[in-house]
Amino acid sequence: MARDEACIGSIGVITIATRGSAGPGEVFIKIRGGSEAFLAWSEKPLPRGATVLVIDSRGARTVDVIEWEDSLDEIPRNPGLFLL
Numbered sequence: 001m002a003r004d005e006a007c008i009g010s011i012g013v014i015t016i017a018t019r020g021s022a023g024p025g026e027v028f029i030k031i032r033g034g035s036e037a038f039l040a041w042s043e044k045p046l047p048r049g050a051t052v053l054v055i056d057s058r059g060a061r062t063v064d065v066i067e068w069e070d071s072l073d074e075i076p077r078n079p080g081l082f083l084l
Helices: none
Strands: 011-016 025-031 034-041 051-059 062-067
Touching: 011 034, 025 051, 025 062, 034 051
Parallel strands: 034 062
Antiparallel strands: 011 025, 011 051, 025 034, 051 062
């Protein structure tokens, strides 16, 4: 089946934990103006609720994911600085 390249680079949330090479889980991805569920494969097990980045599409609504941490969420805020 054809790859779904629109999902590559998308951020999602694991809804069913992945088991690494032992089996896929499920990820909900924000795509095409909504959210869609895909089978999710990862190199290492990922728990339910983990935020992930889609790095490849295997076709047939199946993707490869890695754990994703948004480094911008970690920026310390200066209370006296106003950011637009």
